[in-house]
Amino acid sequence: MSISQAPRVVEYPHSDGKPMAESPEHLEAMIYLITALQAYFAKRDDVYVAGNQFMYWVEGNPAQRVAPDVYVVFGVPKYPPRPTWKIWEEGKAPDVIFELSSRSTAGEDLYRKFRLYQRLGVKEYILIDVTREYLAQPLLLHRLTGREYVLVPNERPNDREWWADSEQLGLRIMVRAEDTGYVIRLWDPVAQIFLPSPHEATEGFLALWDQLQEARYRAEEEARRAEEEARRAEEEARVRAELERRLREMEAELKRLKGEDSSSTT
Incomplete structure (x- = not known):
């Protein structure tokens, strides 16, 4: 085979060189969600938890990509770690995606990613605003019902907390307003503890x-x-x-x- 006939090699970059998070609050929230979920599913070999890496959904077109802040996939091998998530190789999109909205991402989170994740079949799309500056509420959990997302109403036990149940994770998500900002915690209803x-x-x-x-x-x-x-x-x-x-x-x-x-x- 001549050089001109060699198949084209498509590169799927692992990073775009941008910072991992827009602020210390976003970084802390991202680290908490990833580490807490990895620990929670540590004994399961069929759950993959990752974040802040590219997800590709069109083979041969690396321009079609998005970088979820945190995502969870059920029914796939935990190992080896993936530098990117390629849906055509793994056989499915993530089951749960968290996006931590910021000044530069809020519009995309609410519209482009909303429609994309809905189309890809992401079962739960969870938006969190750790600074309460960009979303109407600091916690928005969308659950795929049929082919469309339905917003799950938050529970408000008091004026400082927002709660929502994740059916996919089997956990309750809480965002609480504190003097230093908004804190995210995942509640295990079986063990009755926060992760x-x-x-x-x-x-x-x-x-x-x-x-x-x-x-x-x-x-x-x-x-x-x-x-x-x-x-x-x-x-x-x-x-x-x-x-x-x-x-x-x-x-x-x-x-x-x-x-x-x-x-x-x-």
Whole structure:
């Protein structure tokens, strides 16, 4: 085959060189969602969690791409890690996509990505505004019903929180307004806990480590006391045996002396 007949190699870039996130709040939220979901599905080999990488849906056309902030795919191998997500190779689009809206992405998130993810069959499309500047609500969960997205109403237990249930993840999503900004947390309704952030997981690990160290110290102290008590009991037994031996010797000597006295008087 001549060079002119060689098949065209299509490159699918892994990055466009842009920053991972537009602000520290977006970066923190992205890291939390990815790490929390990876930990939550850690024991499942058929769930893939990733984010901030290109997804391609048209083979041979790398211009047709989008970079979801966070996505989850069910029914595919967890390994190996993919540098990009190519729908024609994997056989399906992600089941859940999170987009963290910002000044530069809000319009695209609400319109172009909305229509694209709907067309690709993404079952849940979740928009979160961590700064509450670009969306009407800080949490918008769209669920694919038939061929169209339906907005799932948020629950408002108070004026600082927005909650929505993800049927695909089996988790509840909460966005809470705090003095430092908006915080995202995923609630496990079975375990009745929030999935921890990396910082919280580290603090939890350190607290557990302290508990284990304290337990080890107590066990060593108890073992040391038990060893001392065993030595003391052994010493007491030795002394008692020695006293009993000497007592027997004294009784034997007393009997001998009494025997000699009896002999001398006869």
